[in-house]
Amino acid sequence: MRSTPVDGFRLTYDRAGSGWPVVLLHGWPGDRTDYRDMVPLLSESLDVVIPDLRGFGTSDKHDADPAEQYSAKAQARSIAGLIEELDLERPVIAGYDIGSRTAQTLATCRPDLVGALVVAPPLPGVGRRALDESAQREFWYQAFHQSPLIECLIDGKPDAVRDYLAYIWGRWSGPHYAVHSDQLEHLVSVYGAPGAFAASIAWYRAGAGAVATSLAEATPEPGRRVGMPTKVLWPEHDPLFPREWSDRLDDFFSDVELRYLDGVGHFSPLEAPQPFAAEVLSAADRLNSGKAV
Template identity: 65%
Template sequence: MERGAPVDGFRLAYDRLGSGDPVVLLHGWPGDHTDYRRVLPLLSDGCEVVVPDLRGFGASDRHPADPEQQYDARAQARGVAGLIEELGLDRPVLAGYDIGSRIAQAVARDHPGLVRALVVAPPLPGIGDRILQPRAQREFWYQSFHQLALAEELLDGDPVALRAYLRHFWNHWSGPSFTLDEAALEHLVTVYGPPGAFSASIAWYRAGAGAVAASLGEVPPGAGDRIAVPATVLWPEHDPLFPRSWSDRLSGFFADVSVESVAGAGHFIPVEAPSRFAAAIRRVLERPGWAYGRN
């Protein structure tokens, strides 16, 4: 992987392949840039694709820092925006799921001139206090757990414990026909297993950027302050975290948004439904006016 220039003292590692229309792909938790291993072959013909490890993940820098200053969505967005500018990407399509979705939205909100369009999966705004429903809280327990020092004591630097922990999420959040292969799981254990790596990955939650904190703190913007970058939302059928009914308020947060249901898929759309994910990106690139929107 290559490494970008530092932003806030953090350098992002990234893969870059193909040529053509620019696309940036942002991974989720618990994952890394390899979340897009099945999407890349579907885009590399005709697209220049950049896939970073986010700040605190994988081969990118992780530093002890105030989570609220350096690991929340806006801080992560600064890093992604810096990489887009450094690489000279001309208004890429920015795509992501899980925390990558939140970060993509933050880039579109804070740096709208850098991005042509979004292709994202949950989480999305509009959930509000529905996240406190008993069913939801049974799923989001891990976000409270990640606030505790106990999480580090039990998991950080312990590959055996981490293997069981990571397997739980990939099995429980995925659709009924998906099983994470052992090689992919072992890769994630090598990424999250070194001392300090797991702790850095949960700095996102300690920054108050998780779905529970974000949903309870959200305030619908005025019409002129909605995210103006066009957004395509891919909503999976079997995501236990984010039921399809929670897509009902998106128009209050986006000026231009469309929602597509992805049958059979769970939370990990780029891994479970790579063809649908890539096809949505290609449809955005093929929209009339794309060539005119580029600088």
């Protein structure tokens, strides 16, 4: 299915099940199929909407100013438009990676549209720790994504896309997970067309990556913290976001619970679909029962 345009971008999305609404937001490098193992766990009792974000999958990709059209606020505008178009009332918004940052931005900019959050890193509170030597060894790719070399070396070259994505998935996943060959080939098919890889990294070129965002963050006043119930799922083996960075969540969220995901790397919906789905179901149940207002 395709949404109506927001800023000229139409989103492709899947929808399954019925019940309290939930919107699942994918990460990089991924697309809406990141949630393929979670949808069956949720759709028996929830109305599940899974879009491709701007520039990803089969959603629109435009040659536009990244800061204007691919930032966290721009991605959030598209999700807000989809929520309003589908008349979803106070959905649970769940996400990781880019999807997490988009969910948090939506909760800040349009709190009227969000019932609860279930998110994995990135989360605020990192600050200048993003510049630590150990962090910079992992975040090198964000500087690389700013370079025009991408268009020369990777964009439109499926074999190069395959090698790069296989490296990223192998580096960021936990010790007991390996991306399935079918999933990798699917990602090559959607990231490998001319312009597709460049569109996927427009997020970083917009300055929305973890390093730039962490360095620019400021602790909000208590009344300006994210107010809706928020469950944070923090993996054990995410090389980008070590667990010690979870120490300042209360500075940014007024109603937050932290759960550690043991044995799991960066790709939490794929590596831990059952616990992730359980938290989404729990959040939806609390909203449905009227316990969260």
